[in-house]
Amino acid sequence: MGYSYLNLKDKKVLNSTSCFKKEQILSKNKDIGITINYHNNINIFNIRGNYKISDFQMLVNENFKYKVPSSIGRFNQNKISFLLNLGPDELLFISLGSNLTTIEKLEKNLKRIQLTITKVSDQYEMLNLTGKKVRWILSKGCPINLDKNFTVPGLCFQTILGHSNVILFCKEENSFSLLILSSYLDYVINWLKVSSHEHGYKIFN
Amino acid sequence: MNLITWKKLMSKKRIDNFVTNYNKKVFFNFDGKKLSGFEGESLASALIANDIKLIGRSFKYHRPRGIMALGSEEPNALVRIHKNDRIEPNIQATKVKIFDGLVSQSQNRWPNLKYDxxxxxxxxxxxxxxxxxYKTFMWPNFMWKTYEYFIRRLAGHGKASDVHEDPDKYExxxxxxxxxxVGAGPTGLVSTLLTAQSGLKTLLVDENNYFGGCLLYENDIKINSLEGKVWAYKISKKLKKMPNVTLLNNSTVFGYHDHNYITIAEECSNYSVDEYLTFPRQRLWKVRAKKVILAQGLIERPLIMSGNDLPGVMLSGSVRGYINNYGVLPGDEVLICTNNDDAYRTALTLHNVGAKVKYVLDIRAKAKxxxxxxxxxxxxxxxxxxxxxxxxxxREVKNVEIGPLSEAGSSIIEKTKKIKVNLVAVSGGWTPSVHLFSQSGGKLIWDKKYFCFKPSIHVQEEMTIGGTDGSFDIKKSIDETIGKTKTLLKQFGIRTFKKVNLxxxxxxxxxxxxxxxxxxxEQGKKTSDKAFVDFQNDVLTSDILLASNEGYNSIEHLKxxxxxxxxxxxxxxSNMAGIGILSNKLSKNIEEIGTTTYRYPYTPVTFGTIAGNDIKSLFDPVRLTKIDPWHRLNHAKYEHVGQWMRAWYYPQKNExxxxxxxxxxxxxRQSAGILDASTLGKIDIKGSDVRKFLNMIYTNDWSSIKKGQCKYGLMLKEDGMVMDDGVTSCINDNHFHMTTTxxxxPVVMSWMEEWLQTEWPNLDVFLTSVTEQxxxxxIAGPKSRDILKASNCNVNLNEKIFPMMTFKDGLIDNVPARIFRISFTGELSYEINVPSKHGLRIWQKILKNGEDFGLMPYGTEAMHVLRAEKGFIIVGQETDGSVNPVDLGMDWIISKKKNDFIGKRxxxxxxxxxxxxxxxxxxxxxxxxxxxxGAHAVESSKExxxxxxxxxxxxSYFSPNCNRSIALGLIKNGHSKFGDTIYFPLLDKDVVSAKIVKPCFFDSKGERINGL
Structure with missing residues (x-):
């Protein structure tokens, strides 16, 4: 029996298999409360160990021009990367785009300074959420305090959204990034659509 | 309704858009009658204005019932409301705002309300x-099902919708x-003003549409020379403008949980909103507060007397409220009966709007x-x-019989006098609304002066103010509120306060x-003792006395x-009167009787509100693998495995x-099969102590595993029972790749993290979940090696170079792959791991190339049969938390050398x-x-x-390779019973005989695993 195959070079076919489709729903006041943007070219690394050692601090500073975030639940960033402090011995490095050279260099050096690094780029999907209703919409499924005076830019959380584990980080007052385990992407997109419906939403890739 | 009074009330000057909008007429329907009212007023108010007193029938005796109260304390006036398919039963008419097109129905009556x-x-x-x-339907036993049928048909109030899908949206x-x-009465508003002005993030919640609480219902309170409700309106407007304040009206705090966790049901829109698929109708607020202030006020108690449930008997304060808040008059020939001063305010209000107050009966011997x-x-x-x-x-009040009470109040000492009235306003005193306080764990104390329970010991970060605190004087309670709120603000480090001059x-x-x-x-007069204590459940005074006579003397038992x-x-x-009657009966003080436990919810909450948007596809996440689009394209049938959707089987044509x-x-087994096994749990383990760690986690020895080798392991819980299994591979000296079921x-991951963080923090081991990575x-089957070769794989697949239980890194179609020589089928098998973004492409590549070799996809059901043919266990199927490795015949996996591992002892x-x-x-x-x-085994067919x-x-499966049924089972002392016959009595009365055999049905020598 011949099986059917998807033409993975055809963008239309690829789009048809993705839960992430361009879509726009306006609110009653013709407004868009939240814009959901999908990041499809990211590299993510889980870094474990004592990140407080000076060698590592220097390494990050040299390569990315920012410091290792000093406390848990904070992150630092430049235009192409984020470094999230997730725990006493855990960092998450997110690189936008496919500039692997810096990361490979980092990985090599990390081994030298006895920190472990695990590539988890395919483990997660990343969404950018912006808009004036973003905090309200996230509050519908996220139990952390998303008040703009509490969750300020530079904070990150390992939390839940609906029934999905997520890593949420606040980049600007009305701009968040959301890391989702890739198998939950359909659920989270669906959840965001249902929760944003009355406020209006726009999805683009 | 007295038309002159009605017009007079309507002409009263009111604040624009405040409570009732007299400029907007609204048409609604009650029991088929088209009626009108005004926007903003409650259904109860509109029904009173339309001179409708009979609203429903009571729960047990089908007694006529009308409106008794003003708000959420209303026990009688329950209606079924609907618009199109949207139906909600048991709604208090006092809580529904009318709108154009509202259809309301009385409940618990047949064929109609009047002639039920x-x-x-x-x-x-x-x-x-x-x-x-309990007494009647206990015998004969066999009749219970018949009784039950009728009891269930008679039980309950309103009828739920026949359409079982709620069309509304909740969140x-x-x-x-x-x-x-909690509560936006005068004290709640003052407290909110103070906290808000101090810059604290403040949430004010009230169940009414407008803030003001009792101020809305009174016309004899002035604050700063303003009518109370005007002052409240101005304060709420001021609060609304403050960015640190959130005002929630039409919202009821129904639960006060541990750690100041508060749950609120908000009515976002009523049935008048047509975009119900877009806008939530109700919203559940889950609030975490540093401090809670309870200002829910007081609830008026009725007096208990014969016929007190007739439509036209109302709480005195509520009568006043309907007049002052909605401008409607519940009756124009009134008798007031009270045990306190408050009802005199009702007399004044009634008189002012032209009603005839025939008498004020004060049960006190004297009062000044x-x-x-x-x-x-x-x-x-x-x-x-x-x-x-x-x-x-x-069907409604026609007259009352009154008479002088004896000194003890236990009898009427003269012949009663009959008075013709159409409204009886009663006041039996006031009870602090302590439900939420009690839910918080707070303890109550009996106040002998005011005859009520009030807060005593506070357990959580909470305070009570105003009526809830047992304060009955508005001036005094506002002063107390200011003092208490300032003390609370000091706990936030706030020392300077804006002055509040009231x-x-x-x-x-x-x-x-x-x-x-x-x-x-009346003494000696025979009456039908219908003195109701609990109006909603038709509990009579006589019921309480009877229960006590039968030994139910604890208030919890009596309840x-x-x-x-x-x-x-x-x-x-009703609760206070019930407690009071029991205390009299037992000649005990009320404090000795105590109260029942106050439970959530304070007012009924819909299932929709509780569920929120956790329904349909959002009820539980469905996890999909990256290869899933291919399964769908090829019409796979699915099964749920945890939250994962896995391809179960792939039917061809009419199979x-x-x-x-x-x-x-x-x-x-004949050629090869391909399985999407992406859902297997995968954990990346790194660190210099991984071997030590694995030695503790698994029962077998991991000390000597070398780079490139794989090993099967069994995990036990502390009780020695099997918890999980899987293959762990040594990627390099300090790096391992573990698979789980x-x-x-998730269980294994968090369990191992717990051990590392709590028991073995000294170990240099780090875990990272890489399941989705x-x-x-x-690929399994004799032709799997050939298929892999044909799939542009650069790894040498020679048996000697790449033997069983090893792995190789390589490329498949130029995609980096980690290929494991492990098998869950007993066949030559490769488990190919590729970064998941390449998963679909590589799956298609291998399958396309393999089609010529007879490669076919197989689903989880075939996987189960294949492994069962070999007698391989599945944790959770062959185990249930009470099975150890020895029970499974897996003694070989328990290391004799190791000092310890979890579960060893x-x-x-x-x-x-x-x-x-x-x-x-x-x-x-x-x-x-x-x-x-799950079929149960027995030793004899004739037992x-x-x-x-x-x-x-x-x-249990049919095995096409064995051409017969095969099964695995857990049998008592089974390892010593090979060859014995046992029996399985089935539900269809059939008894199946079977033999106990070794748990491997195919290729028992294991010759096929190398594909040789």
Missing amino acids: LGKVISFFSRLLPAGFY HIHFHVDVII GKIIESVKNLGIEVLFGYGIASVNGN KIEAPSLSNEIRSIWRLPN RYTTLGMGTDQGKT NFRDAVNREVYNT TTGA WSVIS SLAITSSTNDRKQLVGIFTDDPNKVLPE KTPVKMIGHITS
Whole structure:
């Protein structure tokens, strides 16, 4: 029996298999409360160990021009990367785009300074959420305090959204990034659509 | 309704858009009658304005019932409301705002409200006292099902919608605040103003549409020379403009949980909103507050006397409220009966709007005060020491019989006098609304002065103010509130406060109250003792006395026996009277009786609100692999495995389930099969102590595993029972890749993290979940090596170079791949791990290339059959938390060398006990008979019940490769019973005989695993 195959070079076919489709729903006041943007070219690394050692601090500073975030639940960033402090011995490095050279260099050096690094780029999907209703919409499924005076830019959380584990980080007052385990992407997109419906939403890739 | 009064009330000057909008007429329907009202008013108010007093029939006796109260304490006026398909039963008419097109119906009546056949029940009321169900329907046993049928048809109030899908949208919201204030009466507003002005994030919640609480219902309170409701309106407007304040109206705090976690049900829109699919109708707020201020005020108590449930008997304060808030008059010939000063305010209000107050009966022997003099000066006759003997009427109040009370208040000492009235306003005192305080764990104390329970010991970060705190004087309670709120602000480190100058003008009322929990009937006169305590559940005074006579003297027992306070109103108007009557009966002080436990919810909450948007596809996440689009394209049938959706089987043409599975199983052993195994749990383990760690986690020895090798491991819990299994591979010296079962992945990950963080923090081991990082494609079957070769794989697949239980890194079609030589089928097999973004492409590549070799996809069902043919276990199927490795015949995996591993000690104990159920193979005597999984095994086919169960079937399939049914089962001492015949009595009365065999049905020598 011949099986059917998807033409993975055809963008239309690829789009048809993705839960992430361009879509726009306006609110009653013709407004868009939240814009959901999908990041499809990211590299993510889980870094474990004592990140407080000076060698590592220097390494990050040299390569990315920012410091290792000093406390848990904070992150630092430049235009192409984020470094999230997730725990006493855990960092998450997110690189936008496919500039692997810096990361490979980092990985090599990390081994030298006895920190472990695990590539988890395919483990997660990343969404950018912006808009004036973003905090309200996230509050519908996220139990952390998303008040703009509490969750300020530079904070990150390992939390839940609906029934999905997520890593949420606040980049600007009305701009968040959301890391989702890739198998939950359909659920989270669906959840965001249902929760944003009355406020209006726009999805683009 | 008196038309002159109605017009007079309507002409009263009101604030624009405040409560009732007299410019906007609204048409609604009650029991088929088209009626009109005004926007903003409640259904109860509109029904009163339309002179409708009979609203429904009571729960048990089908007594006529009308409106008694003003808000959420209303026990009687329950209606069914709907618009199109949207139906909601048991809604308090006092809580529904009318809108154009609202359809409301009375409940619990047939064929109609006026002539309800169910009323017949009340003729037999003497036969139906509290507990009659328990006494009557106990015998004969076999009749219970018949009784039940009728009882269930008679039980309940309103009828739910026949359409079982709620069309409305609901949602939840998480909210964090410094202070939440529950109740927007005068004290709540003052407290909110103080916290808000101090910059604290403040949430004010009130169940009404407008803030002001009692100020909305009174016209004799002035604050800073403004009418109370105007002051409240101005304050709420001011608060609304403050960015640190959130105001929630039409919202009820229904639960006060641990750690200041508060749940609120918000009515976002009523049925008038047509975009119900877009906008939530109700929203559940989940609030975490640093401090909670409870300012819910007081609830008025009715007086208990014969006929007190007739439509037209209302709470005195509520009568006043309908006049002052909505401008409607519930009756124009009124008798007031009270045990306190407050009802005199009602007399004044009624008089002012032109109603005839015939008498004020004050059950106190005497009372003095300015307000009493004011009433007397209007020519209203006040009778001290008088009570109502009975309220009479058919479907509404026609007259009352009154008479003087004895000194003890236990009898009426003279012949009663009949007074013609159409409204009876009663006041039996006031009870602080302590439901939420009590839910918070706070303890109550009996206040002898005011005859009520009030807060005493506070448990959480909370304070009570105003009426809730047992304060009855508005001036005093506002002063107290200011003081208390300032103390609270100091706890936030706030030392300077804005001054709050409030000049309050309110009637001066005395504190004197006389408590007669049940007003007596006329001495010697035979009456039908219908004195209701709980109006919603039809609990009579006589029910309480009977329960006590039968030994239910604890208030908690009495509550359950009589159902006192167990209605949807949570006994707001009935509990105190019930406690009082019991205390009189037992000649005990009320504090000795105590209260029942206040439970959530304070007011009824819809299932929709509780569920929020966790319905349909959002009820539970469905996890999909990256290869899933191919499964869908090829019409795979799915099964749920945990939250994952896995391809179960792939039917071709007209194949049924069994044919498809048989083909997949047979084909895999004949040529090859391909399985999407991406859902397997995968954990990346790094660090210099990984071997030590694995030695503790697994039962076998991991000290000598070398780079490139894979090993099967079994994890036990501390009790020595099997928890999970999987293959762990040594990527390099300090780097391992662990696989777990699909459903066990999160449990194993967090369990191992717990051990590392709590027991072995000294170990240099780090875990990272990589389940979704890798797509796993498993090829199994004699031709799998050829297929892999043909798939542009750069790894040398020679058996000697790449033997069983090893892995190689390489490229497949230029994609980096980690290929494992491990097998769950007993066939030559490769588990190919590729970064999941390449998973779909590589799956298609291998399958396309493999089609010429006869490669076919197989689903989870075929996988189960294949592994069962080999006798491989599945944790969770062959194990159930009470099975150890010895039971499974896997002694070989328990290291004798190791000093320790998790579960070792317990395993030593359990594995030495006798009569354990052990894993065996089962061959049914009829090879075509497939036993159902879970079937119980017995030793003899002729045993009488109760039959001794000796085990059960854990897995059972038809094996196309063995051409017969096969099964695995846990049988008591099974390892010593090979060859024995056992029996399986099935639900269809069939008894299947079977033999116990070794648990491996195919290729018992394991020759096929190398594909040689």
